[in-house]
Amino acid sequence: MGISRRNFLTAVGSAGGYGALYTTMMGLGLLAAPRAYAGAPKLPAGSGAGRSVAILGAGIAGLVAAYELRKAGYAVTVLEARDRPGGRAWSVRSGSKIIQTGRPDQVVDWAEGKHAYFNAGPARIPQWHHAILGYCQELGVPLEVMVNANRSAKLDFAGQVVTEGRAVNDTRGAFTELLAKAVDKGALDQELTGVDKQKLLGYLSAYGDLSKDNVYAGSTRAGFTASPGGYDHPPKGGDPLRMVDMMKSRFWGASLIFEEIIDMQATMLQPVGGMDRISYALYEQVKPAVKFEAVVKQLRKTKKGVRIVYADASGEHALDADFCICTIPLPVLSKIPSDFSPRVKQAIAAAEYHHGTKVAWETRRFWEQDDFQYGGLGWTDEANELVWYPSGGIGEKTGILVGAYSIGFSGPDSPPRYAGMSFDERFALSRKVIEKFHPGKGQELAKPFTVSWMQTPYNEGVAVGWKDEQRATDYAELCKPDGPFYFAGEHMSYINAWQEGAALSSHEAIKLIQARVSAA
Amino acid sequence: MGISRRNFLTAVGSAGGYGALYTTMMGLGLLAAPRAYAGAPKLPAGSGAGRSVAILGAGIAGLVAAYELRKAGYAVTVLEARDRPGGRAWSVRSGSKIIQTGRPDQVVDWAEGKHAYFNAGPARIPQWHHAILGYCQELGVPLEVMVNANRSAKLDFAGQVVTEGRAVNDTRGAFTELLAKAVDKGALDQELTGVDKQKLLGYLSAYGDLSKDNVYAGSTRAGFTASPGGYDHPPKGGDPLRMVDMMKSRFWGASLIFEEIIDMQATMLQPVGGMDRISYALYEQVKPAVKFEAVVKQLRKTKKGVRIVYADASGEHALDADFCICTIPLPVLSKIPSDFSPRVKQAIAAAEYHHGTKVAWETRRFWEQDDFQYGGLGWTDEANELVWYPSGGIGEKTGILVGAYSIGFSGPDSPPRYAGMSFDERFALSRKVIEKFHPGKGQELAKPFTVSWMQTPYNEGVAVGWKDEQRATDYAELCKPDGPFYFAGEHMSYINAWQEGAALSSHEAIKLIQARVSAA
Ligand SMILES: Cc1cc2nc3c(=O)[nH]c(=O)nc-3n(C[C@H](O)[C@H](O)[C@H](O)COP(=O)(O)OP(=O)(O)OC[C@H]3O[C@@H](n4cnc5c(N)ncnc54)[C@H](O)[C@@H]3O)c2cc1C
Numbered sequence A, B: 001m002g003i004s005r006r007n008f009l010t011a012v013g014s015a016g017g018y019g020a021l022y023t024t025m026m027g028l029g030l031l032a033a034p035r036a037y038a039g040a041p042k043l044p045a046g047s048g049a050g051r052s053v054a055i056l057g058a059g060i061a062g063l064v065a066a067y068e069l070r071k072a073g074y075a076v077t078v079l080e081a082r083d084r085p086g087g088r089a090w091s092v093r094s095g096s097k098i099i100q101t102g103r104p105d106q107v108v109d110w111a112e113g114k115h116a117y118f119n120a121g122p123a124r125i126p127q128w129h130h131a132i133l134g135y136c137q138e139l140g141v142p143l144e145v146m147v148n149a150n151r152s153a154k155l156d157f158a159g160q161v162v163t164e165g166r167a168v169n170d171t172r173g174a175f176t177e178l179l180a181k182a183v184d185k186g187a188l189d190q191e192l193t194g195v196d197k198q199k200l201l202g203y204l205s206a207y208g209d210l211s212k213d214n215v216y217a218g219s220t221r222a223g224f225t226a227s228p229g230g231y232d233h234p235p236k237g238g239d240p241l242r243m244v245d246m247m248k249s250r251f252w253g254a255s256l257i258f259e260e261i262i263d264m265q266a267t268m269l270q271p272v273g274g275m276d277r278i279s280y281a282l283y284e285q286v287k288p289a290v291k292f293e294a295v296v297k298q299l300r301k302t303k304k305g306v307r308i309v310y311a312d313a314s315g316e317h318a319l320d321a322d323f324c325i326c327t328i329p330l331p332v333l334s335k336i337p338s339d340f341s342p343r344v345k346q347a348i349a350a351a352e353y354h355h356g357t358k359v360a361w362e363t364r365r366f367w368e369q370d371d372f373q374y375g376g377l378g379w380t381d382e383a384n385e386l387v388w389y390p391s392g393g394i395g396e397k398t399g400i401l402v403g404a405y406s407i408g409f410s411g412p413d414s415p416p417r418y419a420g421m422s423f424d425e426r427f428a429l430s431r432k433v434i435e436k437f438h439p440g441k442g443q444e445l446a447k448p449f450t451v452s453w454m455q456t457p458y459n460e461g462v463a464v465g466w467k468d469e470q471r472a473t474d475y476a477e478l479c480k481p482d483g484p485f486y487f488a489g490e491h492m493s494y495i496n497a498w499q500e501g502a503a504l505s506s507h508e509a510i511k512l513i514q515a516r517v518s519a520a
């Protein structure tokens, strides 16, 4: 819009000082870019010849390990309890069967369609996840932009609904007004030694969209009460939220800062057609090595290496190998009989995993068609926590709307509470919140399905939650091989609850195996 | 990432106070959502029967007017000087001819491809542009997300290159530290009457990612110096930029606030395959009414209505009609002989138009393949101002990279300076800045083309720049019909330099015509 663009330029012009051009910036030597990602470890070709590795689990960690080891000539067998690759990277579609411990089975009966999927697990990739994005490039997995922050999305703000744009910009305005006043009255003179105060006030005025006298009196950045238009329709902005009121909302903080977490920063990406496209692309590369519906029952050490006892439809079998990379999630692993050392068993048992529950609906895309909102996250302090609008399939008639993602954004109490609800209670709460965001539309939501990860066999949790102090103890213990056993999976990384962590943990494991093999 | 997510929750938890749940927010009555867009004016069916309208120009304004008037039965003729619809909404592709006054002609010789286009004019649509998005829905124009803010994109910060994420988050950190100190030392006690200071300090700590004692000591939000990984690879963050240094950059303000301008806020959209897809979709609806390569030469009033004299390949012709909607840009219109009233002529002549110049290259998508950056804008205080990465065609081998968009983001001096350069000078500067953002890659840029809107016949400027005081004088004059002549186009709106303004201005014009017809 002309007006705001001009105001913006004027503000920035007077603030930034056009004369400041080409001045040199000091003290930036430390800003070297982080090491570029060099790709997966390049194991020497043929270096694995004659060596066998049993890989337990065909999630991202297992698939990555299998893919890289096979490149180097290792004989790999992947044992996977489920009938599909991907593990937590699970995109639910028409026909998918959802099994939850102690709950009724669900069979998804949505219409089919390229974008008619529900990412029950992972659903976004930040740009700095170079290993995962590197595999997408290497294997030709098509990506598209995933919208994490949408200024038109709604926040359920302690019972009142406001747009993200209003919350973000009224907060910025309120804080900037306060800061400008403190600067102006000299309260920060000590802290601002060497800083041009008038110039700083100019910046602040642009930063918070302050009016004269350093007052934040509302901004069109927070939205219009009447949009500008043709002829005699100038824009009208509303009065801002008052800080005392904003502070009453439990969610004030979370929703405003979320998008700046390094994992959540734009540009976020997603594979076209569902997150499982990455796992399937890796799986295509290692297909002959994978046994599905093969449930690991025992992990044994032998003279030569490992013996893995597993069960499939035809009974129990033993798989012998020189080494094993075990990616089984720790709550599951802790219950499987093994020859692990007592210290390793203790470390496995000590890992705590998080709750996480999602709900998805099939529905007309009313948020686009009626409300002109495209993608993004709606936030609520109810136990379902999030409404997640699809970034794919924009403009289609119907879509899959994620109406709950309860994982602790609003605090630790919601996820267990939401997971504890009956399916119908979960659906009812999800519908209620969507109705708040889109009055009258709640009734259009149909065919809900739900996945709760603590109730999901072979996972029993969203992801590990290492305590800081465990990094030097339990975690460090698992970073060392236990004889022929190497651990991998998101839990074996500093990027927990992300596919990147799973991939990079396997890179570490295969480096250790390779070092051992070449030293032998 | 686990760590930052947990820190984040802890911070927000202690800040927001879980006990604050379900408190009621006061004073929000004023937050009514803006009026929903009710669609284009619904002219009564058949109400235009027997009435003729000459529409001058087949840009968005002319096409929208033609489309809506024809629905109501008006006999419409659209005269368009060019050989294509869309006007400024121009997507340049293989084979496009670019004519610039006083400069050599260019014929684009890029490879063909769905995403191998260069939006020489408009390239993004904000969500609140309901008229334009409404036409996309009505006419089935596929849309996709356009990335306006990318925290991995680079800023050329007074000669030093930093990421947007670092600039944004170090600025926020520095400001929040100052504010927290002022609050802590009681300097704002008067302004904070009724506010829980401890709770506010908690919020601020999360907002700016402050460490204890309200110090901003850097944040992983600003990027890592070493990314976290598997096993023994914890994350490392760098020291923050110092405020005194940041203030030296002319661009500090602009780039940080840009994404919060209501026109620029996420989610931004673009038609799949080029912005001209919207104009072509409208054109498909009104095709029989449009005469291309018909240059308006005179605008006359007659007893019955208007007589438009125009020239085409076969010579001069006259078109008679009851009414005329003139969407010709004012710098062009001011030079066409007409029967407009002296006051209207004066208003037309008084309009000032902005400079705007773009450059586009065909190149390997090295920003994705080598640097894991997907879409977004890179900012420079050099005269080319912007590097604009494509949001479409992610993952393809090559793409069209916009290496200049000089329109005054960094101040009023760059656009005329950049437009004044020779093509080769423009290309050289663009290449230099891209090389700064992506060392070693400048040499991969090939086949540059450039469009400067002040040098573009039938436009002679990017868009109008009404001065505030002109709204009540010149602009108001043009909002009234001059006899049978009605004015439309982006210049006849409060949303200048946007397609939305052009569309909504035509909605106003046809409402006035309809009122006159039904009163007759
Ligand atoms: C709700 C949710 C949201 C998430 N969001 C994101 C996100 O947006 N982006 C992102 O990148 N990551 C996200 N993650 C994290 C990501 O999914 C995981 O970090 C990653 O997929 C873990 O891969 P893995 O190989 O370590 O484990 P898994 O994928 O769990 O693989 C382990 C495998 O072992 C198998 N297994 C278990 N027991 C046995 C047995 N006894 N015998 C044989 N096989 C067995 C399992 O079936 C499974 O296939 C999310 C996860 C969840 C649950």
Ligand SMILES: Cc1cc2nc3c(=O)[nH]c(=O)nc-3n(C[C@H](O)[C@H](O)[C@H](O)COP(=O)(O)OP(=O)(O)OC[C@H]3O[C@@H](n4cnc5c(N)ncnc54)[C@H](O)[C@@H]3O)c2cc1C
Pocket: B056, B057, B058, B059, B060, B061, B062, B079, B080, B081, B082, B085, B086, B087, B088, B089, B120, B121, B122, B123, B124, B125, B294, B295, B296, B297, B327, B328, B329, B332, B356, B357, B453, B458, B459, B461, B462, B463, B488, B489, B490, B491, B496, B497, B498, B499, B500, B501, B502
């Ligand atoms: C560089 C640039 C970037 C922009 N960015 C955006 C953006 O991101 N998003 C957005 O929505 N908008 C953007 N805009 C603005 C948008 O392009 C315009 O507001 C809109 O397209 C104007 O439509 P119009 O119909 O008013 O004018 P035009 O499109 O200019 O149409 C006027 C028509 O009149 C014709 N004409 C002129 N003289 C004569 C004559 N003598 N006889 C016959 N016909 C004649 C012209 O050929 C032209 O087709 C941008 C514009 C530019 C130039």
